[in-house]
Amino acid sequence: MSYAPSTAVGKQSAQQLADLTRTLYDRGWMPGTSGNVSLRLPDDPDRALITASGRDKGELTSRDVVEVDARTGRATLPGQARPSAETSIHAAVYRVTGARAVIHAHSPYATVIAHRVGAEESVASLRVERFELLKGLGLDDPAATDLPVFPNWPQVDRISEDVAAHLAARGDGPPGLLLADHGVTAWGDSLDQAKNRLECLESLCQLLVLAQSELRVSRT
Ligand SMILES: CSC[C@@H](O)[C@@H](O)C(=O)COP(=O)(O)O
Numbered sequence: 001m002s003y004a005p006s007t008a009v010g011k012q013s014a015q016q017l018a019d020l021t022r023t024l025y026d027r028g029w030m031p032g033t034s035g036n037v038s039l040r041l042p043d044d045p046d047r048a049l050i051t052a053s054g055r056d057k058g059e060l061t062s063r064d065v066v067e068v069d070a071r072t073g074r075a076t077l078p079g080q081a082r083p084s085a086e087t088s089i090h091a092a093v094y095r096v097t098g099a100r101a102v103i104h105a106h107s108p109y110a111t112v113i114a115h116r117v118g119a120e121e122s123v124a125s126l127r128v129e130r131f132e133l134l135k136g137l138g139l140d141d142p143a144a145t146d147l148p149v150f151p152n153w154p155q156v157d158r159i160s161e162d163v164a165a166h167l168a169a170r171g172d173g174p175p176g177l178l179l180a181d182h183g184v185t186a187w188g189d190s191l192d193q194a195k196n197r198l199e200c201l202e203s204l205c206q207l208l209v210l211a212q213s214e215l216r217v218s219r220t
Pocket residue numbers: 032033034035036051052053054055083084085086104
């Protein structure tokens with residue numbers, strides 16, 4: 001039930017995944033067993049490694065990952081641990097954006113903003129503007145962005161369908177999203193880039209809270 005890669009690339013990727021997950025736990029961004037991280041294998045991007053479900057993220061090792069099909073989220077090897085319950089959200093991001101790494105965290109400020117915006121039946125948009133840190137998101141126009149906030153349906157597949165549809169329709173959106181009352185997900189071309197973007201999103205949410213800004217939310 002533990003990941004035992006046959007290649008040096010698999011071994012190195014699993015180690016990177018585990019090291020980053022523990023770092024984010026240590027920051028308080030993945031309390032308990034919350035959060036999940038995935039990375040497409042550099043030598044075969046059709047496959048990805050993702051954290052196993054329900055593990056203590058502060059204790060995660062390179063054996064606590066699961067190899068899945070990057071586009072479907074289905075396990076590719078027999079006898080593996082259960083992949084993250086939110087694997088289908090990672091797969092939706094991979095299908096639509098071409099990202100190479102995805103991180104989902106329960107970091108406090110992003111989660112507070114996701115709670116304050118909330119969501120009813122459909123995706124909401126949170127306007128974020130003016131902050132210099134928007135430049136860290138790699139946007140075409142860093143003056144402002146509309147951060148999507150998705151309903152936190154109990155059926156994860158329903159969330160991933162919403163995410164895939166929204167990202168397909170809004171190709172110029174930010175490399176991240178909020179899940180109402182839940183947390184934040186960010187992605188990038190590498191684990192480092194996904195982490196940087198997650199840090200920018202968390203910090204932007206912190207600034208919104210500290211500035212006591214009225215949240216500009218639009219709902220469709
Ligand atoms: C500890 S509750 C958090 C979970 O429900 C979920 O949102 C989460 O982030 C972790 O799920 P996991 O299946 O371990 O990847």
